Amino acid sequence: MSTTVALPDARRTLGLARINWTLMVRNRTTMLYAFLVPLLPLALLFAVGDPEPTSGTAGLGSALLMALLFPGYYNLLSMFVTRRDELVLKRLRTGEVRDVELVASMALPGLSLVLAVLVLMVPIAAAAGFDLPANPVLLLLGTLLAAVTFAALALWTAAWTRTAEAAQLTSGPVMIVALAGFATPAVPDAVARWLELLPGAAVNELVRAGWFGLERGSDEATVGFWQTWLEAAPALGVLVAWTALALWLATRSLRWEPRG
Amino acid sequence: MTRTTTRTTSRTTARPAPTPAAPDPHAPALEVRGLRRTYGSGDDAFEAVRGIDLTVPRGRIHALLGVNGAGKTSAMEVMEGLSPGSGGQVRVLGLDPVADRAEVRRRTGVLLQRSGFVGDLTVRETLRMWAATVTRARPVEESLEMLDLARVADTRMRALSGGEHRRVDLACALTGHPELVMLDEPTTGLDPESRRAVWALVRRLRTEGATVLLTTHYLEEAEALADHVSIMRAGEVVREGTLAEIVAGHxxxxxxxxxxxxxxxxxxxxxxxxxxxxxxxxxxxxxxxxxxxxxxxxxxxxxxxxxxxxATLESVFLELAAAPAHDLEGATR
Known part of the structure; x- marks a missing residue:
């Protein structure tokens, strides 16, 4: 019997993801948000006089976070809620496709935009006179992990979002939590220590270590390739913890069809 | 009203251990014993399905007939493996619809009473999307042909008429060459011509060896299609048999x-x-x-x-619908 279930889940997931990609591209507003919002902070890179790591982190970190929030988090949230309202998810779930494949197929288009923004960031940063990433592998894996975190947060938000319109409001908490992590340099140390536990701060830390090789709590680019992993480890841990928390909350209350 | 399904353990304890190896190839297409389904809990609890039995041998068209609210859809959703029952057993092609989900889904086709598609996709894209999720998919062009959708193949779903929408839905249900097809009110909202076309299609499915379970509240549909009919009322099957058996004695x-x-x-x-x-x-x-x-x-x-x-099904049906519930107690046995 094991031979009869040999069909790779990848075929179903990618088949659906391709359709979701087509639909996302057809929607002009989504595409505008997807690229414009992350690219705006990158313009700041050209506005600073001296291309130093601190200003670079601010521009690149917020660009990455915007990509994670808009094409990543918000896109999945509104896609999930709209498809649920339209009974599309209910219909698909009568077939062979499994829940995890359905979610993955809706998250993949946004994820590919996040990666596109990450890749675009390299030549743009270089053009503004900034260094190339110190550890591209860490940056890529960290971004993938962060994308999973925000996808999980999108599912959790979808669990208590009633309609697609309501998503504009219900996305607020996650947006705030993500952006609050960016305020660490502006608040007292005692507060900053707590803010570091937020996913936005983790993304910022990832850029500091992965791109500029900065040591934690220092603005000196002193860390070598291998040591950047160690520096980024707490941030990666924060992302894993948020992913676990969001998935746990989501699986407890996620609905696949509108309330009756 | 918020409807949540209560889970009880009776289902899992009553169920025999899942069959790990090949299921009995001669098992009925569908076998249901004492199926119950309750919505809500405590004082709000409402039992929509009150212990129904159903056996559908392979190659048969079986109709669940009943007025709206009789429990047809509630029962069907448990058989489709979409919702847990609160009691009883369901075997689909000899398999458990939940434990053996992958295999059951591969071999069954489901049409929901109400379902949706992405309005921005064309009919062809919708069928292509569905085909991407199916193990042994019918070619999209064949599906278009089979449900007379070629003319609207490049029309967006949101622009379709109710009948065309329903035919796309049916095409999806049949994409995987299902052995058992479960159709919840397949012709509701269709014009008379489309309805007859769907009937012809359902008969063709039987000719090709498939088994069909359908719900309907149209008497003429049950009369035109079904080899066997179960009449449901208030969550129970109150008459069951061939048309001749049901009208006999009337x-x-x-x-x-x-x-x-x-x-x-x-x-x-x-x-x-x-x-x-x-x-x-x-x-x-x-x-x-x-x-x-x-x-x-x-x-x-x-x-x-x-x-x-x-005597027609109609006369039986009207008589059953008018009778007080307690008069029907003996009829189920």
């Missing part, structure tokens, strides 16, 4: 405008008046009608507006 009816000279009435009929008409009920229509007509000819009586018909 009287045939002869009626005519009551003439000035009463004709001699055949033996074994009960006569009654309905306005200016005489209504005769009898167990066996042909001899009674012959006797009536011969008698009328011999006495020169003219029977105006003469009507004669055997």
């Amino acid at each position: 009287p045939a009816e002869i009626s005519f405008r009551t003439p000035a000279d009463e004709p001699a009435l055949p033996a074994g009929v009960t006569a009654s008046r309905d306005g200016d008409r005489t209504v005769l009920r009898c167990a066996d229509l042909q001899p009674a009608l012959t006797e009536l007509l011969v008698g009328a000819r011999d006495t020169g009586v003219v029977l105006e507006l003469l009507q004669a018909r055997t």
Whole structure:
């Protein structure tokens, strides 16, 4: 019997993801948000006089976070809620496709935009006179992990979002939590220590270590390739913890069809 | 009202251990024992399905017939593996719809009573999307042809009529060459021509060896299609059998405008008046009608507006729908 279930889940997931990609591209507003919002902070890179790591982190970190929030988090949230309202998810779930494949197929288009923004960031940063990433592998894996975190947060938000319109409001908490992590340099140390536990701060830390090789709590680019992993480890841990928390909350209350 | 399904352990404990190896190839397409489904809990609990039994052998078209709210869809959703029942057993092609989900889904096709598609996709894109999720998919062009959708293949889903939408839905249900097809009100909202086309399609599925379980509240649909009918009422199956079995024992009816000279009435009929008409009920229509007509000819009586018909599902159904629930208790056994 094991031979009869040999069909790779990848075929179903990618088949659906391709359709979701087509639909996302057809929607002009989504595409505008997807690229414009992350690219705006990158313009700041050209506005600073001296291309130093601190200003670079601010521009690149917020660009990455915007990509994670808009094409990543918000896109999945509104896609999930709209498809649920339209009974599309209910219909698909009568077939062979499994829940995890359905979610993955809706998250993949946004994820590919996040990666596109990450890749675009390299030549743009270089053009503004900034260094190339110190550890591209860490940056890529960290971004993938962060994308999973925000996808999980999108599912959790979808669990208590009633309609697609309501998503504009219900996305607020996650947006705030993500952006609050960016305020660490502006608040007292005692507060900053707590803010570091937020996913936005983790993304910022990832850029500091992965791109500029900065040591934690220092603005000196002193860390070598291998040591950047160690520096980024707490941030990666924060992302894993948020992913676990969001998935746990989501699986407890996620609905696949509108309330009756 | 928020509806949540209560889970009880009775289902899992009552169920035999999941069959790990090949299931019995001769198992009925569908076997349901004592199926129950409850919405809500405590004082708000509502039992929509109250212990129904159902056996559908392979190659048969079986109709679940009942008025809206009889529990047809609630029962169907458990058989489809979409919702847990609160009691009883379901075997689909000899398999458990939840534990053996992957295999059951690969071999069944489901049409929901209400379902949705992405409005921005065209019909062809929708079928292509569905085909991407199916193990052994029918070619999209074949599906378009089969449901007469070629003309609207490049139309966006949101621009389709209700009937076209329903046919796309059906095409999806049939994409994976299912052995068992479960159709929840397949023709509701269709115009008469589309309805007949769907009937022809359902018959063709049977010819090709598939089994079909469908729900309907159209009597003529059950009469036109079904080999076997279960009539549901208030969560229970109150009659079950072939059409002939169900109408058997229900009287045939002869009626005519009551003439000035009463004709001699055949033996074994009960006569009654309905306005200016005489209504005769009898167990066996042909001899009674012959006797009536011969008698009328011999006495020169003219029977105006003469009507004669055997018992129909409609007469049974109306009688069941009108009867108080407690009168039906014995009927299920």
